[in-house]
Amino acid sequence: MPRGGLLCTWLLHGMLLTSLVVPLPAAAASQALPFDLLRALIGNASTYNHIRPDADGPPVTVNCSLYITSLGSVEETTMDYTVTLFLRHWWNDERLAFTGATRLGWLDLSPEVATSVWKPDAYFSNEKSAALHMVTAENMMLRVFANGDVFYSVRLSLTLDCPMNLRQFPVDVVKCSIYLESYSMSTRDIVFRWSLENPVEYSDQITMPEFKLGDKTLHEDCTKNFSTGNFTCIRATFSLRRKIGYYMFQIYIPTLLIVIISWAAFWVNMESAPARVALGMTTILTMTTQSSGSRTFLPKLSYATAMDVWMTACMVFVFAAFLEYIAVTYALTNGHDLLLKLAECKEEEAEVDKKTKKKTEFGEKVSSLAQGIDNVSRVFFPICFLFFNLLYWSILLVVLSEGEE
Structure with a gap:
């Protein structure tokens, strides 16, 4: 095709496309204008240098809040727990203030544009592992208001360290904390503060089969002093009351029954050594x-x-029941030995001297003593175990009532 014909064809296509363009309404143009200006402002190194707002002025105050969506996997062996939460920051950056009408009064920036905006370098100092949710898109929101206020929210899953005092286990109260600090900026540049309203919120969907979440959450300032300066730190501490139901059915009730079964040996015939020994060894094992x-x-x-x-205590009671049969067997064996020696005596009963009569009486007393040990044990062991239970569970009830407070 000749060059002139090709040029004419391009001109015709251009005129056709121009005729198909529908002009935007004035309102739509005014709504798009703030975002265009903001995007141009962020990309302009002379007006937005990607350092903290008001670098020569007072430190930036960042208001923080947490919305916890799930709590679980509280591990006593590793002393940590997992949590999924929304971390929220709120601060003012006058460099991002814009003019122009918007329908809602703010602009939500895409993750690509949000990466160019200055954000606090917050981190969790008691974190063991963490993950930023990326499905189906990066779970992050950055909202800029017309006056320069910036709202930043990100969804995280964390495994956090939680030192535990387990002296009262399994009726203890586990207190876990979330530490939020600035990594590189000292208090001269940035200060974290808990939001005045609802600094820590919990989802109604949180379910923990082993723990009950406490009603109060403690919010504190924990600013730290290092060799490189003072670094801002805030801490939220919540309590988890352990539920004893699982341990009652898996530990307490079975061991209680084992102790009671060990007392069955007191009603078994004293001369049935295999039965009593087997019962005692089985309960101990x-x-x-x-x-x-x-x-x-x-x-x-x-x-x-x-x-x-x-x-x-249960082990002591079971072992004591086994030792009781050893005492009974020893007394019974000595009594039988004396009677056996008397049976081997060839003298007539009428000619038995006083010394032999004393031995006979002693052997009978030993046999009755063995039976008496069993009779006393039938009452003594249950009473002692009942007294121990009253003392033990009374103390636990006191601990439970203190934990509820």
Whole structure:
């Protein structure tokens, strides 16, 4: 095609496209204008230099709040917990103030544009691992208001450290904290503050089968002093009351029944050694297994917990029941030996001297003593165990009532 014909064809196409363009209404143009200006402002190094607002002035005050959507996986062995939350920041950056009417009074920036906006360098100092949610898009929102106020929210899943005092386990109250600090900016440049309204909120969908979330959350300032300067820090502490139901059915009731079963030996015939020995050894081994299993919930602690006290007491009662049969067997064996020696005596009963009569009386007393030990144990062991239970559960009830406060 000749060059002149090709030029004419382009001109015709251009005129056709121009005729198809529909002009935007004036309102739409005015709504798009603030975003265009803001985007141009952020991209202009002379007006927005990507350092903190008012770099030569007082520190930037950043109001913070948390919205917790889930709590779970509180691990005693590693002393940490997992949480999913929305981290919210609010500060003012006059450089981002814009003019022009918008329908809602603010602009929501896309993640691509938001990466160019200055944001606080907040981090969780007690974090073990973290993940930023990216499905189906990056879970981040940055909203700029006309007066330069900036609202920044991001959704995170965290595993946070939570030191625990387990002396009252399993009726303890676990207190866990969330530490939010600035990593590189000292208090000369930035200061974190909890929002005055609802600094920490919890979703109604939070369910924890092993814990009950406390009603109060403590909000504190924990600004820290390092060799490089003072760094702003805020802390939120919440309490988790442990539910005892699981441990009642898995630990307390089974061990209680094992102790009661060990008392059945007191009603077995004293001369039935295989039955009483088998019963005693079985209960001891079962208690040992239960005691080892109860420690799987806990780390290697250097102090005793409330469950350790219970398991130790149950082990002592079961072992004492086994030792009781040893005492009965010893008394019974000595009595039988004396009677056996008397049976081997070839003298007639009428000619038995006084010394032999004394031996006969002693052997009978030993046999009655063995039976008496069983009779006393039938009452003594249950009373002692009942007294221990009254003392143990009374103390636990006091601990539970203090925890509710």
